[in-house]
Amino acid sequence: MTDPSDAAIASADGRGERRSIPDATVARLAVYLRALTALAEQGTVTVSSEELASVAGVNSAKLRKDLSYLGSYGVRGVGYDVALLVERIARGLGLTRGRAVALIGIGNLGHALAGYGGFATRGFRIAALLDADTSRVGELIAGLTVRHIDELAEIVRSEQVSIGVIATPAQAAQDVCDRLVEAGVTSILNFAPAVLAVPEYVDVRKVDLAVELQILSFHEQRKSLRTRSRRRAGLEEVG
Amino acid sequence: MTDPSDAAIASADGRGERRSIPDATVARLAVYLRALTALAEQGTVTVSSEELASVAGVNSAKLRKDLSYLGSYGVRGVGYDVALLVERIARGLGLTRGRAVALIGIGNLGHALAGYGGFATRGFRIAALLDADTSRVGELIAGLTVRHIDELAEIVRSEQVSIGVIATPAQAAQDVCDRLVEAGVTSILNFAPAVLAVPEYVDVRKVDLAVELQILSFHEQRKSLRTRSRRRAGLEEVG
DNA sequence: TAATGTGAAGCTTTTCACAGCC
DNA sequence: GGCTGTGAAAAGCTTCACATTA
Numbered sequence: 399m400t401d402p403s404d405a406a407i408a409s410a411d412g413r414g415e416r417r418s419i420p421d422a423t424v425a426r427l428a429v430y431l432r433a434l435t436a437l438a439e440q441g442t443v444t445v446s447s448e449e450l451a452s453v454a455g456v457n458s459a460k461l462r463k464d465l466s467y468l469g470s471y472g473v474r475g476v477g478y479d480v481a482l483l484v485e486r487i488a489r490g491l492g493l494t495r496g497r498a499v500a501l502i503g504i505g506n507l508g509h510a511l512a513g514y515g516g517f518a519t520r521g522f523r524i525a526a527l528l529d530a531d532t533s534r535v536g537e538l539i540a541g542l543t544v545r546h547i548d549e550l551a552e553i554v555r556s557e558q559v560s561i562g563v564i565a566t567p568a569q570a571a572q573d574v575c576d577r578l579v580e581a582g583v584t585s586i587l588n589f590a591p592a593v594l595a596v597p598e599y600v601d602v603r604k605v606d607l608a609v610e611l612q613i614l615s616f617h618e619q620r621k622s623l624r625t626r627s628r629r630r631a632g633l634e635e636v637g
Numbered sequence: 638m639t640d641p642s643d644a645a646i647a648s649a650d651g652r653g654e655r656r657s658i659p660d661a662t663v664a665r666l667a668v669y670l671r672a673l674t675a676l677a678e679q680g681t682v683t684v685s686s687e688e689l690a691s692v693a694g695v696n697s698a699k700l701r702k703d704l705s706y707l708g709s710y711g712v713r714g715v716g717y718d719v720a721l722l723v724e725r726i727a728r729g730l731g732l733t734r735g736r737a738v739a740l741i742g743i744g745n746l747g748h749a750l751a752g753y754g755g756f757a758t759r760g761f762r763i764a765a766l767l768d769a770d771t772s773r774v775g776e777l778i779a780g781l782t783v784r785h786i787d788e789l790a791e792i793v794r795s796e797q798v799s800i801g802v803i804a805t806p807a808q809a810a811q812d813v814c815d816r817l818v819e820a821g822v823t824s825i826l827n828f829a830p831a832v833l834a835v836p837e838y839v840d841v842r843k844v845d846l847a848v849e850l851q852i853l854s855f856h857e858q859r860k861s862l863r864t865r866s867r868r869r870a871g872l873e874e875v876g
Numbered sequence: 877t878a879a880t881g882t883g884a885a886g887c888t889t890t891t892c893a894c895a896g897c898c
Numbered sequence: 899g900g901c902t903g904t905g906a907a908a909a910g911c912t913t914c915a916c917a918t919t920a
Contacts, residue, residue, distance in 0.1 A: 418859070422889060428851040432830060446901065455832040458901095459891060466903055474897045474902045491851050492858025499850065506749035511846065513745045516830060520847040521854065560857050561850060584860060585853040587846075591671060591755060593694040601856045603849050607750065607826075608759040610842050611738065611800060612667040612730050614824040615760065617840045618799050619731025620657070621823060661911060685879065697879095698913055705881055713880045713919045 419467045419490070426464050429454050431487045432520075438480050446477035493521035498559045500583070502574050503566030504529040504537070504544050507589055511565055512539045525557035530570065547577065554581040561585045568592040575602075658706045663730070665703050668693050670726045671759075677719050685716035732760035737798045739822070741813050742805030743768040743776070743783050746828055750804055751778045764796035769809065786816065793820040800824045807831040814841075 419427075433454045437445060447465075451458040465471065465478070468490045472478045488494060499522050501511055508527070517524055527544045529535060537544045545553070553559065562578040564571050564586060571590035578586060579600055588594055588604040596602055658666075672693045676684060686704075690697040704710065704717070707729045711717045727733060738761050740750055747766070756763055766783045768774060776783045784792070792798065801817040803810050803825060810829035817825060818839055827833055827843040835841055 419855075420889070424852055424855045425848065427855075428845075428848040429832070431851070432845075432848070433832065448901085453832065455834075457891080459893090460889090462902060463890085463904075470903070472902050475900045476898070477901070490855070492854045493851060497850075497854055497857065506752045510745035510749040514846060516847045517850075520851070522847070522850055561853050563850075585857050587849050587853060593668070593672065593692065595694075599860075601853055603853060605844055605846075605849060606667075606671075607753060607844075608755045608761070609664065609667040609671070610826050610844060611736075611756075611761055611802075612670070612732060612759070613663055614800050614826060614840055614842060615731045615736055616658075616663045616666075616729070618736065618824050621838070659911070687879085696913075698915090699911090701879090701881065702912080709881070711880050714878045715920070716879070 423464045423467055424491070426454070426456060426460075427468075427487050427491060429456075430461070430464070431484065431491070434480055434484045434487070438484060442480055444477045445480055445483075447472070450478070488521065491521075496521060496523045497561055498523050498525035498557045499561045499563055500524075500526045500528060500550065500553060500557075500559045500578075501563045501565060502528045502547060502550075502578075503564060503570070503590075504531075504534050504539065505565065505567075508565040509539060511563065511589075512542065522561070525559050526553045528553075530566075547574070550577050551581040554578075554583055559583060561587065563587045563589070564594075565589045658729070662703045662706055665693070665695060665699075666707075666726050666730060669700070669703070670723065670730070670732075673719055673723045673726070677723060681719055683716045684719055684722075686711070689717070727760065730760075735760060735762045736800055737762050737764035737796045738800045738802055739763075739765045739767060739789065739792060739796075739798045739817075740802045740804060741767045741786060741789075741817075742803060742809070742829075743770075743773050743778065744804065744806075747804040748778060750802065750828075751781065761800075764798050765792045767792075769805075786813070789816050790820040793817075793822055798822060800826065802826045802828070803833075804828045 430450065433450060434445070437453070447458040447462045451461040454461065465483070468486050471482055471486055499517065501508060501524060504512065504527055508529070512524065512527055524542060527539060527542050528547045528550060529544055530547045532546065534544050535546045560583065562583045562585070564574050566574055568590045571588060571592040572594060575586060575588070575594045575596060579596055584600050586594065586596070586600065586602045588602055591606050591608065594602050669689065672689060673684070676692070686697040686701045690700040693700065704722070707725050710721055710725055738756065740747060740763060743751065743766055747768070751763065751766055763781060766778060766781050767786045767789060768783055769786045771785065773783050774785045799822065801822045801824070803813050805813055807829045810827060810831045811833060814825060814827070814833045814835060818835055823839050825833065825835070825839065825841045827841055830845050830847065833841050
């Protein structure tokens, strides 16, 4: 908690507290990090903004601007050192000390999340699996024993949990959320299809499968409408 | 395919093709739809922008502007008719004809997605479960038999699949994506932690658990940095 | 009167384009 | 010569505030 290297993040350029990184940039930094890790694994040492942008699926100007919020870590005429950039982004995102995550709701989705290897490799540690259903308590999943949700507050304290993941049915989500907030958790990732009410100091991100599909559905519809309009327009132009 | 009611979407206001709905609005419309469905279930007939906004977690001006892209369906001094709005949003998002979805990759996550009830209730139909692993082929999940990925093209044609969901490991994702595109699928929801390369006419949305956690991690970090800076600033102000 | 619908203002994000540096 | 870093312009999104209307 008093690691001096952390203070450097806020003032890495030596001119006091850095201007906050835009939300849109933060989301992309996480994607760049994944791409860079893959590049590092296959032995790439240096990468240009053009190359990295193409791998990450953005344009190079945006990538350069995004990286510039972390500081000036590129070399003109050369590009970026992959290992250095991985380190800087990880630090910028606060991934240097494997944050503890509590996963609540061990149904189908909870099982899948518990078994997801990406947690450990990408800066997180599952500290606990919790469920309200006593018949699930005691089950062993991915090396962890499912515990009862009533133990939440104690676990959050002892394991220093800073992120809660809600994978319960929608009806249970707000209650679980309240318990997390009560226990002192200030970041929540919500997979339940429900909007959570939280104090303003708590961050919530949500993943809703049906919403994602509905967004795709909208664009699908526009594709077919466009085709039809073009057809109509074509006929009109002839006349 | 020649349902005349669809043409009305593009020109519902009688003044020719409507200006395209902003992406940010489309994403929220899906959330409003969920909230409205819940309200309808509990018997609410009419709702004001203020009420609906609060349930959906946005402010009322934004909600009204979002809804205005669909047309003028509110009543001044009264609010919105819940059932009418559900219908208009569903139509606006293209949810009127249960789109067929193919789910590829029946591991932990694939199982969870296959068992997710929200598909059917929110405008979609799982047309097929597919996997490359022959030992998984034949397994029965949620009433569907897992089939081999080589059958993809045929299934897409016969079932009119318009959306593909990729739940494979990262290494397999691009190959599966290519097969989907080849088969004529133009919308893809990708759960694999990989950036997919697709032709410009194909829409891809991605869900990456680790990216979501990393975004939360960034904000967590800022919370603790802010606290520390305040502490520091406090000391300095005293001197 | 109560609440919608919407121009206009303000803010954020993206893109451009090129100076600066290795 | 080649590529980064970044002001400035453009585009997109949110919020304001109020005229409008049932």
